[in-house]
Amino acid sequence: MINQFARQIFRVIGRRAGMTGLLMIILAVGIAAFSPQGPGRGPISAPRDPELEKQSYRNLDVAKFYYHKRKPEKNDKGGWERINKAVESRLMEIIDTNPTFARMDEVIFLLGEVYHRAGDIDGARDQWSKVVKDFPDSDLKARAQKRLDEVRPSKS
DSSP: OHHHHHHHHIIIIIHHHHHHHHHHHHHHHHHHHHSOOSOSSSOOOOOOOHHHHHHHHHHHHHHHHHHHTOOOOTTOHHHHHHHHHHHHHHHHHHHHHOTTOTTHHHHHHHHHHHHHHHTOHHHHHHHHHHHHHHOTTOTTHHHHHHHHHHHSOOOO
């Protein structure tokens, strides 16, 4: 196959350009065939499902609304538990159904905030550590690091 291809090229170009020109063309075709395609920005990720992204955005918006806006009475411990559980379930649904969500850093950070508000400091620390470790380019990395510094056990 390659031999036939080289002969055809030589017939067309070889007589005019000589053997050196032919070798240059064959070399260029070989390099183009085996070199990586596209810009060198790393692996191309699979396209996200637009419907799943839309659903995940909706769940995140609802979770943020519950977390920031829905406040029970200060003494209503059961109300706080219900709100934290509602926010946590929305965030866990995103993590379970759409692990490649575009705003996963925000989901994990907010989950850490929910755990912290519920008193689960270790769970909060785990979530904020994931943001710092897994999302180094995130806008939330500095906030997560600050929250980690705040809850670090004091060395006494």
